[in-house]
Amino acid sequence: MDEALIRSLTPGVLTVLVRRGADFAAAEDAVQDALVEAVRGWPDDPPRDPKGWLVTVAWRRFLDATRADTARRRREDRVEEESAPGPASDVDDTLQLYFLCAHPSLTPSSAVALTLRAVGGLTTRQIARAYLVPEATMAQRISRAKRTVSGVRFDRPGDVATVLRVLYLVFNEGYSGDVDLAAEAIRLTRQLAASVDHPEVAGLLALMLLHHARRAARTAPDGSLVPLAEQDRGRWDTASIAEGVRILQAALARDRLGEFQAQAAIAALHADAPTAGETDWVQIVEWYDELSRLTDNPVVRLNRAVAVGEADGPRAGLAELAALDDALPRHTAVAAYLHERDGDLDTAARLYAEAAHKAPDLAERDHLTRQAARLNSRHRQGR
Numbered sequence: 001m002d003e004a005l006i007r008s009l010t011p012g013v014l015t016v017l018v019r020r021g022a023d024f025a026a027a028e029d030a031v032q033d034a035l036v037e038a039v040r041g042w043p044d045d046p047p048r049d050p051k052g053w054l055v056t057v058a059w060r061r062f063l064d065a066t067r068a069d070t071a072r073r074r075r076e077d078r079v080e081e082e083s084a085p086g087p088a089s090d091v092d093d094t095l096q097l098y099f100l101c102a103h104p105s106l107t108p109s110s111a112v113a114l115t116l117r118a119v120g121g122l123t124t125r126q127i128a129r130a131y132l133v134p135e136a137t138m139a140q141r142i143s144r145a146k147r148t149v150s151g152v153r154f155d156r157p158g159d160v161a162t163v164l165r166v167l168y169l170v171f172n173e174g175y176s177g178d179v180d181l182a183a184e185a186i187r188l189t190r191q192l193a194a195s196v197d198h199p200e201v202a203g204l205l206a207l208m209l210l211h212h213a214r215r216a217a218r219t220a221p222d223g224s225l226v227p228l229a230e231q232d233r234g235r236w237d238t239a240s241i242a243e244g245v246r247i248l249q250a251a252l253a254r255d256r257l258g259e260f261q262a263q264a265a266i267a268a269l270h271a272d273a274p275t276a277g278e279t280d281w282v283q284i285v286e287w288y289d290e291l292s293r294l295t296d297n298p299v300v301r302l303n304r305a306v307a308v309g310e311a312d313g314p315r316a317g318l319a320e321l322a323a324l325d326d327a328l329p330r331h332t333a334v335a336a337y338l339h340e341r342d343g344d345l346d347t348a349a350r351l352y353a354e355a356a357h358k359a360p361d362l363a364e365r366d367h368l369t370r371q372a373a374r375l376n377s378r379h380r381q382g383r
Contacts, residue, residue, distance in 0.1 A: 003039075005050060006035060006038050006039070006042075006050070006054075006121060007120060007121030007122070008121075008187075008191070009050060009051050009054055009121075010031060010035065010118070010119065010120070010121030011094045011097045011098075011118065011119045011121075011191070012051060012094060013031050013034070013051060013054045013055050013058055014027055014028060014031045014058075014097060014118055015094065015096065015097050016055050016059075017030060017031065017055070017058055017059060017062060020059065022059075022062050023150050024100065024146060024149055024150050024152075025143075025146035025147060025150045026062055026065060026066070027058075027062060028117070028118050028146060029061075029062075029065070030058045030059070030061040030062035030065065031054070031058045031118075032117075032123070033057075033058070033061040034054050034057040034058035034061060035054070035121065035123075037057055038050075038053070038054060038057075094119075094191060094192075094194075094195045095158075095192070095195040095196050096158065097118060097119055098115070098119060098158070098163045098192055098195070099158020099159070099162075099163060100118075100149055100152060100158070101114045101115040101118050101119055101145075101149075101163075101166070102115065102158070102159070102162045102163040102165075102166045103148070103149050103152060103158075104159070104162060105148050105149070105152075106145055106148055106149065108165075108166070108169060109141065110141055110142075110144065110145040110148070111145070111162075111166045112166055112169050112170055113127055113131075113138060113141050113142050113145060114142060114145040114146065114149075115166055115167070115170065115188070116130075116170065116181075116184070117142055119188060119191075120184055120187075120188055122179060122184070124138050124139050124142060126179050127142075127179070129179070130173065130179045130181055131173070160196060160198050160200065160201065161200070163192065164200060164201065164204050164260065167185050167188055167189050167192070167204065168185070168204060168260075170184065170185040170188070171185035171186070171189075171208050171211075182208070182212055182215070183212070185208060186205070186208045186209065186212060189201065189204055189205045189208060190205060193205055199251040199252075199254045199256045199257075199258060199261060200251075200256075200258040200259070200260050200261065202247050202248070202250065202251035202261075203248065203251050203258055203259075203260035203261030203262075203263070203264050204260040204264075205244075205247055206244040206245070206247040206248035206251065206260075206261075206264040206267075206268075207244070207260050207263050207264035207267055208244075209240045209241070209243055209244035209247070210240070210241060210244040210245075210248075210264060210267035210268055210270075210271055211267055212237070212240055213236050213237040213238075213240035213241045213244065213271065214228070214231060214236050214237075214271075215237075216235045216236075216237070217231035217232050217233070217235040217236060218231065219363075223363070224363070224366060224367060224370070225363050225364065225366075225367040227367075228270065228276070229276035230276075233274070233275070236271065241268075241271045244264065244267070244268065244271075245268050245271070245272075248261065248264045248265065248268055251264075252265070257290065257294070258294065259291065259294045259295050262287055262290050262291040262294060263291065265287045266284055266287045266288065266291075269283055269284050269287070270284075279310070281307055281310040281311035282311045284307045284310075284311070285304065285307045285308055285311050288300060288301075288303060288304035288307055289304070291304075292304065298324060298325060298328055299328065299329070301320075301323075301324055302321075302324055302328055302330065302331060302334060304320065305317050305318075305320035305321040305324065305334060305338075306334055306337070306338070308320045309337075309338045309341060314338045314339070314341035314342040315342055317338045317341075318335070318338050318339070318342065321334060321335055321338065329358075329360070330355070332351050332354050332355040332358060333351075333352070333355035333359075333368060335351050336348045336349075336351035336352040336354075336355055336368075336371070336372075339351060340375065345375045345378065348375055349372050349375035349376050350372075352368050352369075352371040352372035352375065353368075353369070353372040355368045356368035356369045356372065
C-alpha cells in the first residue's frame with residue numbers, strides 16, 4: 001500500500017465533503033475513518049480510483065454519523081441527497097483547506113496540529129509522537145481547533161503568509177517520533193506551490209530544500225551537533241541544493257522579494273561555497289540588510305552580526321552585537337564565538353559556558369559545553 005498516496009489525497013477528499021455541505025469537523029472525522037479503512041483494505045484489494053473510493057467511503061461515514069446525531073431532523077434534506085459512488089470532482093480546494101487550517105483565530109500550535117492532520121493526513125497518534133505529548137492531549141488540541149474553525153466559510157479568502165509561517169513551524173521541528181516533520185513540511189509546501197502561484201511559497205520551498213540538503217552532515221555519529229563551518233560538504237544533498245537554487249532563481253526573477261526568498265538566498269550562498277573559507281560573507285551581509293528591511297525581527301539582526309563578524313572582522317561583529325538586546329536567544333553564544341575569533345579565549349570560554357545554561361535543547365547545550373571545555377583546556381595547556 002502506498003501510504004504517501006493516501007496522505008496526498010487527504011486534502012482533496014476533505015474539501016469534496018465540505019463542498020457537499022458537511023461541516024469541517026464532521027468531514028475531517030469521516031475522512032480519518034475512510035483512511036483507516038484504506039489502510040486495512042487496500043493492500044488486498046486496491047481501488048481503480050483511489051480518490052473516488054475515499055470520497056465515497058468518507059461521505060458514507062459522514063452520513064452515518066449525521067443520521068445518528070440528535071439533530072438528525074435538521075439535516076434530513078442533506079442526508080437524502082447522498083451522492084452516488086463515482087469519480088470525484090476535479091475541483092481542487094486544497095488552497096482553501098490550507099487557509100482554514102491556518103486561520104488567524106487558531107494558536108500556532110493548534111494550526112500546526114490541524115494542518116498535519118487535515119492536510120497532511122497524519123493520525124493523531126503520529127502527531128502526538130512527533131511533538132512528544134500524550135495522544136489524548138493532542139486529540140483535545142485538534143478537537144478544539146476543529147470546533148474553532150467549524151463555522152468559518154470555506155470560500156473565505158485566506159492569508160498565504162500565515163500558511164507559510166505554519167509550514168515553517170512544522171519544518172523547524174525536524175524529526176521526532178515516527179514522522180519526519182521536515183520532509184512532511186517540504187511535501188506540504190510542494191502541494192501548496194501546486195495550488196497557488198506565489199513567489200514567497202517558492203521562496204519557502206527553496207529555503208526548506210537548501211536547509212534539508214545539509215541534514216546528513218549536521219550531526220556526528222555520536223549525535224553531537226556539527227557547526228556549518230565544520231560540516232563535510234561532500235555529504236550535502238546536491239540534488240536538493242540544485243532544485244532549491246532553481247526554484248529560488250525563478251522566484252527572485254519575479255521581483256517581488258519576500259522574507260523567505262531572502263532567507264533562501266542566504267542559504268544558497270552557503271550551499272554555493274566549496275569550503276567554509278570561500279563563503280561570500282559580504283553578499284550574505286547584503287542579503288541580511290534586505291531581510292532586515294522586510295521584517296522587524298531581532299534574530300535577523302543577531303544573525304547579521306555574525307555575518308558582519310565574518311565579513312569585516314570579529315570586532316565589527318561585536319560592535320553590531322552590542323546594539324542588540326542581550327536577552328535575545330543565542331545572543332550569548334554569538335558573543336562567545338566572536339570573542340573567540342577576536343582571540344579573547346577567557347571571555348569566550350566563560351560565555352560558552354553561560355550560553356550552555358541557556359540552551360533550548362540538550363544537543364545545543366552539549367555542543368556549547370564542549371566549546372567551553374575546549375577553550376579551557378587550551379588555556380591550561382598554555383600556562
